[in-house]
Each structure stands twice: as C-alpha cells, then as structure tokens.
Amino acid sequence: MMRPTANTGKAATVAGPIRVFAQRLTYILLMITAVSLLVLGKADLVLMERVRTIGVDQAAPFLSYFSQPIASINRGIDRLRALGDLAAENELLRAENARLKQWQAVSRRLDQENTRLRNLMNAKRDPLVLPITARVISDSGGPFVKTLIINAGRRDGVRKGQAVLGEDGLIGRVAQVGERAARILLLTDLNSRVPVLLENSRQRAILTGDNTDRPKIEFLPANAQVSPGDRVVTSGDGGLLPPGRPIGVVSSVTEGGVRLQTYADWDRIEFVSVLRYDLPRLTRPDQNPGDIGESGLGQQ
Amino acid sequence: MNPGLAYRLNLMLRGTVPALLTLLLILLVNLRIGLAGLAEVAPQVAMMSVFYWTVHRPYLMAAPVVFVLGLVEDILLGTPLGLNALALLVISGIAESQRAVFVGQAFIVNWVGFTIICGFAVLLTWLMVCLYYLTLIDPTVSLIQLAITILLFPLFAAFFTQVRQAVLRLI
Numbered sequence: 001m002m003r004p005t006a007n008t009g010k011a012a013t014v015a016g017p018i019r020v021f022a023q024r025l026t027y028i029l030l031m032i033t034a035v036s037l038l039v040l041g042k043a044d045l046v047l048m049e050r051v052r053t054i055g056v057d058q059a060a061p062f063l064s065y066f067s068q069p070i071a072s073i074n075r076g077i078d079r080l081r082a083l084g085d086l087a088a089e090n091e092l093l094r095a096e097n098a099r100l101k102q103w104q105a106v107s108r109r110l111d112q113e114n115t116r117l118r119n120l121m122n123a124k125r126d127p128l129v130l131p132i133t134a135r136v137i138s139d140s141g142g143p144f145v146k147t148l149i150i151n152a153g154r155r156d157g158v159r160k161g162q163a164v165l166g167e168d169g170l171i172g173r174v175a176q177v178g179e180r181a182a183r184i185l186l187l188t189d190l191n192s193r194v195p196v197l198l199e200n201s202r203q204r205a206i207l208t209g210d211n212t213d214r215p216k217i218e219f220l221p222a223n224a225q226v227s228p229g230d231r232v233v234t235s236g237d238g239g240l241l242p243p244g245r246p247i248g249v250v251s252s253v254t255e256g257g258v259r260l261q262t263y264a265d266w267d268r269i270e271f272v273s274v275l276r277y278d279l280p281r282l283t284r285p286d287q288n289p290g291d292i293g294e295s296g297l298g299q300q
Numbered sequence: 301m302n303p304g305l306a307y308r309l310n311l312m313l314r315g316t317v318p319a320l321l322t323l324l325l326i327l328l329v330n331l332r333i334g335l336a337g338l339a340e341v342a343p344q345v346a347m348m349s350v351f352y353w354t355v356h357r358p359y360l361m362a363a364p365v366v367f368v369l370g371l372v373e374d375i376l377l378g379t380p381l382g383l384n385a386l387a388l389l390v391i392s393g394i395a396e397s398q399r400a401v402f403v404g405q406a407f408i409v410n411w412v413g414f415t416i417i418c419g420f421a422v423l424l425t426w427l428m429v430c431l432y433y434l435t436l437i438d439p440t441v442s443l444i445q446l447a448i449t450i451l452l453f454p455l456f457a458a459f460f461t462q463v464r465q466a467v468l469r470l471i
Contacts, residue, residue: 031386037381037385041381048381056375059375138330138376140447149376190433199454
C-alpha cells in the first residue's frame with residue numbers, strides 16, 4: 001500500500017514544520033478556550049446556560065431510546081433477586097398492609113376533620129399540586145456533580161425550580177429546562193440548598209448537599225432539639241417547594257454537624273414526579289403556560 | 301492512478317471511527333447503569349479512548365476532536381463546561397508528546413503510561429473542581445473511579461485494538 005505521494009518530496013520538508021506548528025497552535029488555543037470556558041462558566045452567563053440546555057435537549061432522544069432496555073434489564077435482575085425471598089416478603093407485606101389500613105382509616109378521619117375545620121375558620125388553602133411523571137434517562141454520577149436528566153421539558157410544563165419527588169420523598173429540584181428534557185439537581189449535590197423543617201420540633205433549617213450520600217442540615221438554632229431518627233420535611237419557605245413533603249430522617253448528630261439519611265434510594269431512581277407548584281400571584285400564568293393557573297384545575 | 305471517490309469516501313468514513321466510538325462510549329456510560337453505586341464510579345471511558353487513539357492514530361484523534369468530545373461529556377454530566385475538555389486535552393497532549401515511548405512497546409508500558417497520565421489528569425480535574433466551587437471535595441470517589449478506569453484499561457485497549465485491526469488497518 002505504500003505509495004509515493006506529494007508529501008515525500010521537497011514540499012514536505014517545508015510543510016512539515018508548518019503543520020507541526022499549526023497543530024501546536026491549535027492545541028494551545030483549545031487549552032486556552034477550555035480554561036476561559038471554565039472562567040466564563042463561573043460567572044454564570046446566560047449564554048453558557050443556553051449551550052448546556054440545548055446540548056442536553058439534543059442528546060435526550062438518544063439517551064431516552066437506549067435507557068429503556070437498560071432499565072428493563074435492571075428490572076429483570078431485581079426480579080430474579082427478589083424470587084428468593086418471596087415468601088418472607090409476602091408475610092412482611094401482609095403485616096404492613098394491615099397496619100397501613102388502620103392508618104388509612106385514621107388519615108381519612110383526620111382529612112375530613114381538617115377540611116371541616118378549615119372551612120369553619122375560612123383558612124387559605126394551599127394551592128393544588130399537580131405532578132408530571134417523567135423517566136430518568138441519564139444519571140451523570142461522577143465524583144463532582146449529582147444530577148439526573150429526565151425526559152420531560154418545557155413543553156410538558158416543567159419549569160426551573162420545581163420540586164422533584166422520587167417514590168419515597170423529595171430528591172431534588174429542576175435546575176435546567178430544555179424543550180423536551182430537564183436536568184434535576186439532586187439534594188446531595190454540592191450546589192443544592194433546600195429549606196427544611198424538623199417535623200417534631202418544628203425547627204427550620206437548610207439542607208445542604210456536599211456530594212456525599214448524606215446531606216448536612218445547617219443553620220439550626222443553637223438550642224435546637226434534634227436527635228437521630230427525627231423526620232425532616234420541606235418547609236415551603238421561599239415559595240418554591242410545597243411544604244410538608246418528606247425528605248428523610250436525621251441520621252447522625254455530632255459536633256461537626258447534623259446529617260440526614262434521605263428516604264430516596266439514590267441507586268434506583270427510575271421514575272420521578274415533577275411538582276407543578278403554583279403559588280397564587282407569585283408565578284404569572286402567561287409566563288407559565290404549563291402551570292395549573294392556566295389549566296383551570298386549581299380553581300374552586 | 302487516482303483513487304476513486306468510493307475509495308476515498310471509504311477511507312474518510314473509516315477515519316471517523318475513533319471519534320464516533322468515543323462519543324458512543326461517552327453516551328453509553330452516561331446512561332443509567334442501575335447496578336448499585338456503579339453510576340457513581342463509572343470508568344472514564346473518554347480518557348481511555350483518547351489516550352489509546354492518540355498513541356495509535358494521532359491524526360484521527362486531533363486536538364479539536366478531543367476538545368469537542370470533552371465538551372459533550374461536560375454537557376451530559378453537568379460538570380463545569382470546559383472541565384473534561386481540559387482534562388482530555390491534557391491527556392492527548394502528553395500522550396502525543398510521548399508517543400515514541402508507547403508505540404510498538406509491550407502493552408505493560410502503555411498501561412503504566414496510561415496510569416501515570418490518567419492519574420495526573422484526574423488530579424488536575426479534582427484540583428480544578430475544588431477551585432471552581434471553592435471547597436475541598438472528598439477525593440475518595442475520584443480515586444475509586446481512577447482505580448476502576450486503570451483496572452479496566454486493558455479490556456478497553458484490547459477492544460480498541462480489535463477495532464483498529466478490523467477497520468483501520470490501512471489507515
């Protein structure tokens with residue numbers, strides 16, 4: 001296959017060094033570009049946000065297409081694993097079901113009572129919350145960021161800042177929204193800050209992610225009563241998240257800080273609910289066409 | 301005799317294999333791999349691929365290609381834009397300058413070289429992220445990821461070699 005070409009003649013002796021120089025120059029320019037991108041990204045430019053959003057949007061169909069069989073395979077493996085202890089699990093579930101039925105009766109009664117009392121006092125209602133269910137199509141993982149990509153975007157009514165729930169409780173918030181995909185910032189991410197409430201003592205605090213599986217509970221009052229096992233829910237402060245959604249339990253209380261064990265199992269989040277939470281007069285229906293203000297469902 | 305259009309087209313398409321293969325691997329690793337905790341420490345496939353192709357077919361893994369692959373990874377992972385681009389460029393830069401050390405040598409030499417270069421790139425990435433967020437990030441996950449990447453390198457290198465011999469023997 002070796003064929004004498006133009007590059008072996010005199011031209012090569014001149015063109016060679018020039019080509020090497022051009023390659024070096026390209027390399028250095030690209031390095032500089034990468035570093036400037038990092039610096040620009042730190043400055044939170046709108047343009048950078050656009051680039052990311054468009055990128056994720058373009059990749060979404062591919063990710064969506066291929067994540068489905070992988071999810072099925074994982075489900076199959078889970079089912080095989082579960083086969084072993086079916087009987088024991090059945091027994092457990094029966095007991096739990098009985099317990100839950102009692103709870104259901106209690107909660108029905110409480111719900112009715114609550115409604116009656118609210119009506120008596122003419123109390124303001126919390127706005128209706130409608131969930132959008134979406135499939136997780138990409139889990140970035142990695143040591144530096146904790147985010148997910150879901151297959152619902154602006155056209156489905158997903159908006160930046162909305163709360164995202166897994167099967168067992170809050171898992172994060174919508175950070176970026178594309179046309180058909182959105183990125184979820186998980187509670188465990190370094191940049192996540194969520195206002196929370198300790199359910200028993202009613203103390204307010206901020207849940208701060210630090211890239212570990214157990215986020216920190218910060219800004220508790222110095223005399224706060226907190227012990228492992230306390231339930232932690234969203235406080236609804238700031239008006240972005242609906243109040244009272246479960247997040248997890250306090251896992252450890254030490255000098256270094258209070259940590260939280262989330263209800264969500266970070267390894268198996270397959271479907272999530274994005275909550276369309278619309279605070280009256282805080283979000284404008286014309287800017288939030290996907291929200292309930294427009295749909296008329298929230299009106300009573 | 302001038303090579304025909306079909307021949308040149310064939311060569312061109314074959315030439316895109318390393319870049320496209322890397323892109324595919326990046327996308328695949330980004331998918332949810334539900335095995336407990338695996339997603340968190342998925343191997344750095346892009347680093348392996350860029351290193352391998354820079355050593356064996358540098359003209360098919362030119363700096364602009366490496367840069368774009370890094371950007372794609374940044375966008376998908378949600379890391380600061382430019383972070384992986386920089387890391388991959390560092391790997392390709394060092395690998396390119398040390399090519400003579402690796403080409404035609406025993407595989408173990410490649411493996412050791414990759415270990416050093418990849419280790420350096422991961423360290424650099426970690427430092428950059430710590431600087432970016434102005435906090436000390438726990439390096440444990442990074443180190444586990446590095447270890448997995450290094451351990452899996454022979455497997456991926458064997459796969460790349462298969463691809464190279466099947467598709468790129470003459471290029």
